[in-house]
Amino acid sequence: MRKNVDIAVGNIIGSNIFNIFLILGISAVVKPIEYNPSFNSELYLLAGGTLFLFIRMFTGEKRKLDRWEAGVLLILFIAYTMYLITSQL
Incomplete structure (x- = not known):
């Protein structure tokens, strides 16, 4: 809305990096994956x-x-999510 695209992209990338390295790392220490x-x-x-x-x-x-x-990214996400749901049935 306020044309702060760089901040939004930084938040998304930073959140992904945080989730992958910290949360997944701590989870793997508690119970090995x-x-x-x-x-x-x-x-x-x-x-x-x-x-x-x-x-x-x-x-x-x-x-x-x-x-x-x-x-395109949203459609791919929805299609892949539907694929995962239907393949589990």
């Missing part, structure tokens, strides 16, 4: 989404995420 090879597909999806976000955010004239780009 076994690595499941099925996580590989999720890691590839995460890397692809992050790469898409960085390419779209830091290229172009406006250097911001347009609505259609955010829509």
